[in-house]
Amino acid sequence: MEKTYNPGSIEQHWYRQWEADGCFAPSGAGEPFCIMIPPPNVTGTLHMGHAFQDTIMDILSRYHRMRGDNTLWQPGTDHAGIATQMVVERQLNAEGKTRHDLGREAFIDRVWQWKAESGGTIQNQLRRMGASVDWSRERFTMDDGLSEAVRETFVRLHEEGLIYRGKRLVNWDPVLHxxxxxxxxxxxxxxxxxxxxxxxxxxxxxxxxxxxxxxxxxxxxxxxxxxxxxxxxxxxxxxxxxxxxxxxxxxxxxxxxxxxxxxxxxxxxxxxxxxxxxxxxxxxxxxxxxxxxxxxxxxxxxxxxxxxxxxxxxxxxxxxxxxxxxxxxxxxxxxxxxxxxxxxxxxxxxYLTDQWFVRTAPLAEPAIRAVEDGHVRFVPDNWKNTYFDWMRRIEDWCISRQIWWGHRIPAWYDTEGNIFVARSEAEALAQAREHHGRDVPLQQDADVLDTWFSSALWPFSTLGWPEDTEALRTFYPTSVLVTGFDIIFFWVARMIMMGMHFMDGEVPFREIYIHGLVRDGDGQKMSKSKGNVLDPIDIIDGIDLETLVQKRTAGLMQPRMAKRIEQATRKHFPDGIAAHGTDALRFTFASLATTGRDVVLDMGRVDGYRNFCNKLWNASRFVLMNTEGEDCGQDGDDCALSVADRWIISRLQAVEETVERQINGYRFDLASQALYDFVWSEYCDWYLELAKPVLNGADDAAALRGTRRTLVRVLETILRLAHPFMPFITEEIWQRIAPLAGVRGSSISLQPFPQAEASRQDAEAEADVAWIQTFILGLRRIRGEMDIAPGKPLPVLLQNGDDSDRQRLSRYRLFLERLARLESITWLEPKDEAPESAIALVGEMQLLLPMAGLIDKEAELKRLGKDLERASGDLQRAKQKLANQNFIDKAPAAVVDKERARLGEFKATLEKLQAQYEKIERL
The missing domain is CATH 3.90.740.10 (Valyl/Leucyl/Isoleucyl-tRNA synthetase, editing domain)
Known part of the structure; x- marks a missing residue:
C-alpha cells in the first residue's frame, strides 16, 4: 500500500472494475430487494441533496447485496419537460431562432440531439459517488418502453372515466405559456x-x-x-x-x-x-x-x-x-x-383554461387505506400525517402542459371537436371511422403530459409494465423508497395511487424513508441565490484556491462558505487542493442521516472523516507490515490468543450487531457512529497498541500467530462492515488483507456482510481489558493535567487493591508498562504512608503518582496562570457578545446557538484550570 492515502488514485479505478465485472447486477438468488432511484432531471447536475440521498440508497443496496439478497438498484433519469425545453430553447435563442422556426418535429429532434450530447452529466457524477446501480437496466422516462406505459395508463384511465378534459382553474405561467x-x-x-x-x-x-x-x-x-x-x-x-x-x-x-x-x-x-x-x-x-x-x-x-x-x-x-x-x-x-x-x-x-385532469378521489381511497393498514410504512412515522392531510383533501390533478417536449397526449380531435383517446393514431382513426361511418381527418392534441405523470409509473414501468416481465414479477413491489419530504404529494402519493390501481392493488413499495434537506454550516437552505451551494465533486476532487476565488467573485459561493473551504484547504492540503475523496463525504452524510431531520453540512465534519479514512489506511499499513509474508495461521496451525485478541473479537460482535440493527432501522447516523468508535478507539487506539508487545516479543510462535491472525481477520471484518458506507477505500485495502485472512473472492462488494456470533463474546476478556484501560487512562489523565511529558517514565504506587487486582497486574504488567510508560509499579502495604501524590482509581484500587521530582511547581503555576488569564478573557468576550441584543436579534439562530455552546465550553475550561491550579498549589 502507498504510504499516503490518496482517494483520487483508487476511486475511479475501482468503479470501472465493479461495473466491468457486473457487480451491481441482481444475483438471481435470495430474497428480492429493490430500490428505485428518484429519477433526477436529465438537465441536472448532482447537488448535495442528490449526493446525500444517493449515499443512503447505496448503503442500503450494498448492505442487502452483501446480505445475499437478490438486489436491484434501478437507475434512470426524468425527461424534465419544462426544464429541458428551456435549455434547448435558450440554445436556439442564442442562434437567433425560436422553436417555432424549427417546427415541432425538428425541435423534438434537436432535444434528443442535446440529450445524446449533454444529458449524461448526472450519470457520471453518480459513478463518482460510488452508486452501485445496475446501469444495464437504466431507463429514461421518454424511452420507448416507458412511453408505451404512459400511453397505456392514459387510455385505461380515460376508459374508466378517471381522466377527463375540462375547464378548470390552474397555475399558469404567462412566460412559458x-x-x-x-x-x-x-x-x-x-x-x-x-x-x-x-x-x-x-x-x-x-x-x-x-x-x-x-x-x-x-x-x-x-x-x-x-x-x-x-x-x-x-x-x-x-x-x-x-x-x-x-x-x-x-x-x-x-x-x-x-x-x-x-x-x-x-x-x-x-x-x-x-x-x-x-x-x-x-x-x-x-x-x-x-x-x-x-x-x-x-x-x-x-x-x-x-x-x-x-x-x-x-x-x-x-x-x-x-x-x-x-x-x-x-x-x-x-x-x-x-x-x-x-x-x-x-x-x-x-387561470381558467381547458386542460386534461385525473379524477384522483377514487384513486386516493385505497392509497390512504394502504398506509392506515400498514401495507406502506413511513420512516419516521410522523410523515404519514402529512400524507393523510393532503390525500384526504386531494383535488383533481391537472396533467396537461402546453409545451412540446414530453409525452404527447394520446387524444385526437375531429373538426367537430369530438375526442378520440387511443394508443395510436391508427386506433384513433378507427374509432372516428366507427363514429362517423366514414374516414375523417384527425388532429392530435398539441399538449404533453405533466412530467410527474410518467414519474408516477416509475416503480412498475421501469420493470417492463404493461408487459408481464420476469423483472416485474420479481421486484414489484419494491422494498423501500428513499426521498425527501418535499415531494410526498407530487411523487410519493401518486406512485402509491398508480401502483395500486394498475398492479392489482399491490403497493409500489413497503417502506418510505423520508430524509431531511441538506443545509449549510449555519443551518441555511442551500440555494444558488444565497451563494452557499456546494458541488459534491468539488469536495471529492478538491477545488484549487484560484477556482475558489473565482466562484466567490462570481457570486456562486458566499464569502463565509469560501473562507471555510479555504481555511480547511490551507490547514490540511499544503498543495492547495482539498481533495477529501468520496468515502469521506459519504461517511459524513451517513453520520448526519438522522430520522427526518435536516442535514447541516459543516466542512469540519468532512475534514474529520477524511482523517478517519487516513486512520483506517494507516492502521491497515501497520497490520500489513506485521503480517504480510508471515504466518497468520491460515494453514490451521495452533494459535494462542492474548487477552487483547479475545477482547477485540468480543467487541467486534457488539459492533456487528449494532451496525446491522441500525441499518435495518434506517439509523445510518448510529450505525456509522458505532463503526467509527470501534475502528478509531477500540481497534486502532487500543487493540493495535496492545498487540505491539506480542508482535515485538517473538518468543511464543503460537501467541504470535494468534495476534497476527486476529489483526487480519478483525480488519477484514471491519472492511466488510464499512464497505456500504465507504466502498472505495475498503475495496482497496481488502484486496491486500483478504488473502492474509484466508478469504477468497474478486471483490469485497460480493462478500457476506458480517453477522454477530454470541458464542464469540468473551465477558472475562472484556472485563480484564476494561481494567487495563482504566489503569492506563487514569495515568494518562494525570499526565495531561500535570503537563508531564508523554514519554517520561513514571513510578506508580498501588494501594487498596484486592486479589483480582494483584492477579491482573501479574498477568498484564507488560501491557501496563509499555502503554502507560511506567518506570516501576510498587504495592503499598496498609501501614505505609503515601507521599503527596496525584490519584486515579481503578475500582477500589488507588493509583498514586508521587509529585516530588516530576514537575516544576513554580513553572507549572506560571503556565496555568497564563491559561487562566486567556480562558477568562474568552469567557468575558462570549458573555459580552451574547449580552448584545443587536447580535441576538440579527444573527441566524444557528450562529447564536453556537455562541451559547461556546460560552458553556469556556466556563468548563475555566473551572478545570482553576481546580488544577489549586491542586498544584497544595503540593
Missing amino acids: TAVSDLEVVSEEEYGHLWHMRYPLTDGSGHLVVATTRPETMLGDTAVAVHPEDARYRELVGKTLRLPLTDREIPVIADDYVDPEFGSGCVKITPAHDFNDYAMGQRHDLPMINILTVDAALNDAVPAAYRGLDRYEARKRIVAELESQGLLERIDDHKLMVPRGDRSGAVVEP
Whole structure:
C-alpha cells in the first residue's frame, strides 16, 4: 500500500472494475430487494441533496447485496419537460431562432440531439459517488418502453372515466405559456400593497369596502361575499352592487369561508382568477369570467379601455380611475406571498383554461387505506400525517402542459371537436371511422403530459409494465423508497395511487424513508441565490484556491462558505487542493442521516472523516507490515490468543450487531457512529497498541500467530462492515488483507456482510481489558493535567487493591508498562504512608503518582496562570457578545446557538484550570 492515502488514485479505478465485472447486477438468488432511484432531471447536475440521498440508497443496496439478497438498484433519469425545453430553447435563442422556426418535429429532434450530447452529466457524477446501480437496466422516462406505459395508463384511465378534459382553474405561467404544478411554483414573501375599494350598492343606499392585492382582477368579479353570521351585512345578502369601471351588477352572497374579523369582512369573489374564489364560485353557481390572455394581458372580456394592457399596466390605470371616481378608500403597505414559476421567474396566475385532469378521489381511497393498514410504512412515522392531510383533501390533478417536449397526449380531435383517446393514431382513426361511418381527418392534441405523470409509473414501468416481465414479477413491489419530504404529494402519493390501481392493488413499495434537506454550516437552505451551494465533486476532487476565488467573485459561493473551504484547504492540503475523496463525504452524510431531520453540512465534519479514512489506511499499513509474508495461521496451525485478541473479537460482535440493527432501522447516523468508535478507539487506539508487545516479543510462535491472525481477520471484518458506507477505500485495502485472512473472492462488494456470533463474546476478556484501560487512562489523565511529558517514565504506587487486582497486574504488567510508560509499579502495604501524590482509581484500587521530582511547581503555576488569564478573557468576550441584543436579534439562530455552546465550553475550561491550579498549589 502507498504510504499516503490518496482517494483520487483508487476511486475511479475501482468503479470501472465493479461495473466491468457486473457487480451491481441482481444475483438471481435470495430474497428480492429493490430500490428505485428518484429519477433526477436529465438537465441536472448532482447537488448535495442528490449526493446525500444517493449515499443512503447505496448503503442500503450494498448492505442487502452483501446480505445475499437478490438486489436491484434501478437507475434512470426524468425527461424534465419544462426544464429541458428551456435549455434547448435558450440554445436556439442564442442562434437567433425560436422553436417555432424549427417546427415541432425538428425541435423534438434537436432535444434528443442535446440529450445524446449533454444529458449524461448526472450519470457520471453518480459513478463518482460510488452508486452501485445496475446501469444495464437504466431507463429514461421518454424511452420507448416507458412511453408505451404512459400511453397505456392514459387510455385505461380515460376508459374508466378517471381522466377527463375540462375547464378548470390552474397555475399558469404567462412566460412559458403553460400550466404548471404546485411544485413548480415558488411562493416567497414580498412587499406590496393592499388596495381598499368601494363597491356601491345599486339601490344607492351606500357601498361596501373590499380589499385586494390584485386590483386588475376586479374586472372579473362576479360577487362580494360576507359571513352569514356577520350582523353588519346580514340585511345586505341578496342585494346587488355596481361593479366599478364596468356596466355589470354583482350579488352580495353569504359564505362560511369569509373571516368577519379580517379587513372589512367583505371579500370580492373572482372565480376565474383565485383558487379559493373558484371553490366559492362553484358552491354558489357564480359565472366564471376569465379576463386574461395567455400572456397575462387583459382580454376582450373587460371594458375596451383596458383591453390588451399588461396586467401591471392595467393595475395602474384601474387604481387611477378608481381614485378619480372617489372609489379608492385607501392603500396600505402589505407583505404578501407572491407565487413565481421556478423556471421563468414570472408571477404565476390562477387561470381558467381547458386542460386534461385525473379524477384522483377514487384513486386516493385505497392509497390512504394502504398506509392506515400498514401495507406502506413511513420512516419516521410522523410523515404519514402529512400524507393523510393532503390525500384526504386531494383535488383533481391537472396533467396537461402546453409545451412540446414530453409525452404527447394520446387524444385526437375531429373538426367537430369530438375526442378520440387511443394508443395510436391508427386506433384513433378507427374509432372516428366507427363514429362517423366514414374516414375523417384527425388532429392530435398539441399538449404533453405533466412530467410527474410518467414519474408516477416509475416503480412498475421501469420493470417492463404493461408487459408481464420476469423483472416485474420479481421486484414489484419494491422494498423501500428513499426521498425527501418535499415531494410526498407530487411523487410519493401518486406512485402509491398508480401502483395500486394498475398492479392489482399491490403497493409500489413497503417502506418510505423520508430524509431531511441538506443545509449549510449555519443551518441555511442551500440555494444558488444565497451563494452557499456546494458541488459534491468539488469536495471529492478538491477545488484549487484560484477556482475558489473565482466562484466567490462570481457570486456562486458566499464569502463565509469560501473562507471555510479555504481555511480547511490551507490547514490540511499544503498543495492547495482539498481533495477529501468520496468515502469521506459519504461517511459524513451517513453520520448526519438522522430520522427526518435536516442535514447541516459543516466542512469540519468532512475534514474529520477524511482523517478517519487516513486512520483506517494507516492502521491497515501497520497490520500489513506485521503480517504480510508471515504466518497468520491460515494453514490451521495452533494459535494462542492474548487477552487483547479475545477482547477485540468480543467487541467486534457488539459492533456487528449494532451496525446491522441500525441499518435495518434506517439509523445510518448510529450505525456509522458505532463503526467509527470501534475502528478509531477500540481497534486502532487500543487493540493495535496492545498487540505491539506480542508482535515485538517473538518468543511464543503460537501467541504470535494468534495476534497476527486476529489483526487480519478483525480488519477484514471491519472492511466488510464499512464497505456500504465507504466502498472505495475498503475495496482497496481488502484486496491486500483478504488473502492474509484466508478469504477468497474478486471483490469485497460480493462478500457476506458480517453477522454477530454470541458464542464469540468473551465477558472475562472484556472485563480484564476494561481494567487495563482504566489503569492506563487514569495515568494518562494525570499526565495531561500535570503537563508531564508523554514519554517520561513514571513510578506508580498501588494501594487498596484486592486479589483480582494483584492477579491482573501479574498477568498484564507488560501491557501496563509499555502503554502507560511506567518506570516501576510498587504495592503499598496498609501501614505505609503515601507521599503527596496525584490519584486515579481503578475500582477500589488507588493509583498514586508521587509529585516530588516530576514537575516544576513554580513553572507549572506560571503556565496555568497564563491559561487562566486567556480562558477568562474568552469567557468575558462570549458573555459580552451574547449580552448584545443587536447580535441576538440579527444573527441566524444557528450562529447564536453556537455562541451559547461556546460560552458553556469556556466556563468548563475555566473551572478545570482553576481546580488544577489549586491542586498544584497544595503540593
